[in-house]
Amino acid sequence: MSDIVKEFNDYRSKMNDKILGDNNKIIKRIFNLDTNAYQAGVLDVKTKELLGLVASAVLRCDDCIRYHLENCYKEGLSKEEVVESLSIATLVGGTIVIPHLRRAFEFWDALEQQR
Amino acid sequence: MSDIVKEFNDYRSKMNDKILGDNNKIIKRIFNLDTNAYQAGVLDVKTKELLGLVASAVLRCDDCIRYHLENCYKEGLSKEEVVESLSIATLVGGTIVIPHLRRAFEFWDALEQQR
Amino acid sequence: MSDIVKEFNDYRSKMNDKILGDNNKIIKRIFNLDTNAYQAGVLDVKTKELLGLVASAVLRCDDCIRYHLENCYKEGLSKEEVVESLSIATLVGGTIVIPHLRRAFEFWDALEQQR
Amino acid sequence: MSDIVKEFNDYRSKMNDKILGDNNKIIKRIFNLDTNAYQAGVLDVKTKELLGLVASAVLRCDDCIRYHLENCYKEGLSKEEVVESLSIATLVGGTIVIPHLRRAFEFWDALEQQR
Amino acid sequence: MSDIVKEFNDYRSKMNDKILGDNNKIIKRIFNLDTNAYQAGVLDVKTKELLGLVASAVLRCDDCIRYHLENCYKEGLSKEEVVESLSIATLVGGTIVIPHLRRAFEFWDALEQQR
């Protein structure tokens, strides 16, 4: 099952290279900002990753959810912390978030099995 | 073609079990509410399922559309009633709803072929 | 308090005239469709107005909610039927719908006081 | 300027009473969940309020933003922590979030002047 | 009526100053990008402003619509060009865009009366 992690990362990495290779300045700067915004500031990286996860969940973007789930996992956040964040996203965003919750749980399982 | 119905339900059921097994109270209560909200009240179940379908369609959630299509089908709503509801969703939500309309028609066909 | 009904309708009517007076064909046809879509078909007008109301609520458009609330009121739908529809919208769309719920309740009160 | 805080809270409180007085069970339970979800769990209240704030910001709901800003303020979160959270929301949600950022800054100022 | 232009610009300008004065690097860079993205490139400024207008309209952000309407006006785009763009936005985004169309027509009138 951990293939869904590899598949996600391979496609993401391949296409990001194509996008960045295209040299559109606005897009490149947005990619840069995306890296900078989640670095430690007055808030630590863990909190910021949970913020990114919840933003992705209420906007219902599976790829964005996966990206932040993987970062949460790498940062050592527990499943309980991640699920508690996702519960807030489901409450704020409504039952329409539930299908994304299913795929989020599947991806988190895949991350754990990867070890 | 009716495989898309089985596939949808199997994955939905498997992942719902995982989510509910995780015991997050907020998520569990939202799942409970989701069952209760569509039961007969001053509005009958058919009307409520059409409301759920239209909400899902304008918010462009394929899985939610499929879920309500299947309930509409089980409740004995006709294709004409379902399509009339989806026509309102397409008008309110715009042409951006059309790709979801395609998948909704495909899923309804699969439901009919399942008999 | 019923001034919010008059104010809403006056502005809506004045600006619709300006928009239609501008003679853009696409916009005029969308306005026409908007009238036709809610007329009786295999579904009755009451059901269609509730569908329009729920679509408006999950998409969080106060003016659209008001428009359908007024039609629901004119069609003789009860407050209980309207609120049951809005409860589904709040569940599907999440707590983010609640501020619109407040304004919907206020508008419905204004409609009732208008008598 | 702190009138915008009072005005917001008065209207919110008055209409919440009307909604809850209407006794729709689904809506009442969603209101209950909304209270429970932000209480301390594996995540502390501060983190949860920031999650609620970011969810509200990317979904562009001014009233929800105000509600969480006020809670953030009461919980003793610093402006810098709040703004860092909002910066993530603006990046994820795009420049379309900026008008809500303006009103968020105005509301935070009003909260500070209230002291 | 042209007061709505002045009011919009005054508030926008005052709050942008507060936001930028706060020195959050991510937000400042997003503001910078927002200026750069609409400058002439392989597409001319007029086309880019219409793109910004349509993006704002389908995402239903009144302030963003006003901002791009004013730029369209300053760039010498005709009302017919602007309305044709808005007709595409209304078709893609659905009737839910119509209330924003009303306010867009009102703002354009105000821009014309300002002369």
Place this chain on the structure above:
Amino acid sequence: MSDIVKEFNDYRSKMNDKILGDNNKIIKRIFNLDTNAYQAGVLDVKTKELLGLVASAVLRCDDCIRYHLENCYKEGLSKEEVVESLSIATLVGGTIVIPHLRRAFEFWDALEQQR
């Protein structure tokens, strides 16, 4: 790789036939409008296709993006013009648009390889 173009068009064409064969008047008229809206008016077809592309991108509809990418390609728009439009969509819509950007780049490559 150009199979993703054929696959997309085959499914789209097959399901559109089913939808139109169903004879719901509202849906048929929306399909008609969708054809008319992108024809030359005061704005040329190229500009209108870019408007449709940006609307689709900020609303994050992959199928709609693909549809307009193919039309942009047929109309002779350059990749640079298309990417510049998409950069505005990414800025307005936020990093949540990036996964759709990846699939847009992949589809454009497939269009170019089809020659």
